[in-house]
Amino acid sequence: MTDTRASRSKWPLFVAAIGGAVVGAALLQTWNGTTGRARTEAIVRDYILDHPEILPEAMKRLQTRETGQLVSRHRPALEIPFKGAWAGDAKGDVTLVMFTDYSCGYCRASVGDVDRLLATDKKLKVVWREIPILGPGSEAAAHAALAAAQQGRYLDFHRRMFAAGPPDGANLARVQKEAGVTVVTDPDGAITREIDTNLALARELGMTGTPTFVIGRNILQGAVGYDALAKAIADARKAT
DSSP: OOOHHHHHHTHHHHHHHHHHHHHHHHHHHHHTTSOOHHHHHHHHHHHHHHOTTHHHHHHHHHHHHHHHHHHHHHHHHHHSOSTTOEEEOTTOSEEEEEEEOTTOHHHHHHHHHHHHHHHHOTTEEEEEEEOOOSOHHHHHHHHHHHHHHHTTOHHHHHHHHHHHOSOOHHHHHHHHHHHTOOOOOOTTSHHHHHHHHHHHHHHHTTOOSSOEEEETTEEEESOOOHHHHHHHHHHHHHHO
């Protein structure tokens, strides 16, 4: 899922990146005194026209590099969890960050994938970030989830809430009771601030929906499945 406005704004950088692939030849001719700027531009243009297959790969590399820089800039805010809203190895060598909404069917479909990763990868840390973007039910469930985190019951609540279906009033009340979560209160505003911070992070990273996973320097959007998540984790390990 790509914002076309963002794609257009990156076009000058993209062309510059393509030009780098052939600028060596142009500079060699410049050194010999046989060309100038117009000749360099002609060489770049001709190379692109002769090899159009490089365009998708070059654009992908540019986007990957920019995504990695963006993630690195926000890594502390991404990977430091809210209270108990995390699971796995506290000192894990890789952290999987999942932005989630309890009204999101694709998030519900991804619960089993994340649970499988936690069961099989003992060096993994998972951090959940609540972004209630799908209505009042999402907002109520996100507040309840973060209250559960404060009470040391986040993962139990998280699993039960997704298993219960859409977070309507009856489902939410039942899950809170089953998970042993007391009435949701936010006397110091910590829960509200956490949600506001998560929404701001989602905007900064250009997220277009849930679930969104941040692993290493990569952002994966949608219910990508266990294999894609496991590969991203393996790639992150290789990069450390």
